[in-house]
Amino acid sequence: MAALAESIVPYSQFDQLREAREIIRLEANALLDVSQRLDTGFCDAVESVLACRGAVIVTGMGKAGLIGQKLVATLSSTGTRAHFLHPAEAVHGDLGCIHTDDVVLALSNSGETEEITRILPFIASQRLPLIAITATEHSTLAAQATALITLGRLREAGPHGLAPSTTTTAMLAVGDALALVVSRLKGLTPQRFATLHPAGSLGRKLKCVVDTMRPIEQVRVASSSATVREAFTSQSQPGRRSGALLLVDEDGRLDGLFTDSDLARLLEHRRDDALDQPIRDVMTRTPMTIACTGSLADVVDLLSIRKISELPVVDAEGRPAGLIDITDVIGWTPVAG
Structure with a gap:
């Protein structure tokens, strides 16, 4: 041996x-x-x-x-x-x-x-x-x-x-x-592939935006001609509160975006007079959006690359259909490092 x-x-x-x-x-x-x-x-x-x-x-x-x-x-x-x-x-x-x-x-x-x-x-x-x-x-x-x-x-x-x-x-x-x-x-198509893979990380990654977004009924929407004060005081929606206010023109198409952070900046700079001016003067014009047909992977890419927290969802005619808040997909956003 x-x-x-x-x-x-x-x-x-x-x-x-x-x-x-x-x-x-x-x-x-x-x-x-x-x-x-x-x-x-x-x-x-x-x-x-x-x-x-x-x-x-x-x-x-x-x-x-x-x-x-x-x-x-x-x-x-x-x-x-x-x-x-x-x-x-x-x-x-x-x-x-x-x-x-x-x-x-x-x-x-x-x-x-x-x-x-x-x-x-x-x-x-x-x-x-x-x-x-x-x-x-x-x-x-x-x-x-x-x-x-x-x-x-x-x-x-x-x-x-x-x-x-x-x-x-x-x-x-x-x-x-x-x-x-x-x-x-x-x-x-990716959508059909997602239908065949509804479970797990792959299924969620390919999930359609409309299955993830907050529907328009749960999103704050106001006319861009309203004042900042009117836009905020007239809005009270059920469900999870989002820090974004979607603003539409006379035809109902998305015209801009105004967030709680924008409001905080006005107050920090003592621009109280802006509260009674049309919100279109201080809103973000042509904000980044995603189509209803997009995927959750597309959403994560936009949120991380653009460093934004709210992403309006629009239909083929540019009308708001819903909203994706970063808290809705927090588990899918890349970790900074």
Whole structure:
């Protein structure tokens, strides 16, 4: 035992980092090779998914199956219905989940995975479009595919090149490319993406302004021709108080903005006479605004970049529709540092 311990070569942190970087470089270079290898077979796959009236049924065994499950999540989240079918379970009854309107996406580096090849006759009998992501065109899977994406013969990472690593990374990248190109052609908008991701930080970031703003019924609005005193004394709104007063012209369009800070400055400079003058003389003209169709991410950017605390929301005609106060989105404003 002592002799064995003495024969073990210490694996320093330097060696660990060197090997890790080499593995990552190998996989990165493989992705570059795959990107250059893509041909019209990828376009055929895109057309198959776009024409699909049912769902994309993704299947793969082992590590490829795990990649397939991730691709199902990516497709679903970008507006394409997708489900994962375990090929081993498929031949024990789960083939019944496939509909004649579906498209099958099969992942197998060798193209000869037994569990995959066993379900190919069923796919053929149903005349289902079959997208294959595999190494080369010389395999059972590739021969039956109606849309073929070849990765090339990739060397797996690691000292022995045994564990699926480079190949599964390539499958993941190609699958992501397929899902995202399809979503672009389908016209996926940030608003639709937000609808599919209503929870968590991503959902809130993409949330629409109208779902976050204080509605106009809860915002102080006055005519820009009124005096400062009249504008403030006539305003009493329910809900959380905002430090902003939206001012409109004769047509009801936003004409300016006056805040509690503006009022404080008048008093600090002993300009009491201004209280009985038209508020348009002391208001902020053409204030920064955001459209109703904006996102919460847009709001945060404007508040932080412009260093403002209130942001009027306007409709397509420039009429005030609501207000975003910095306290409404305080958890999303960048921390100064």
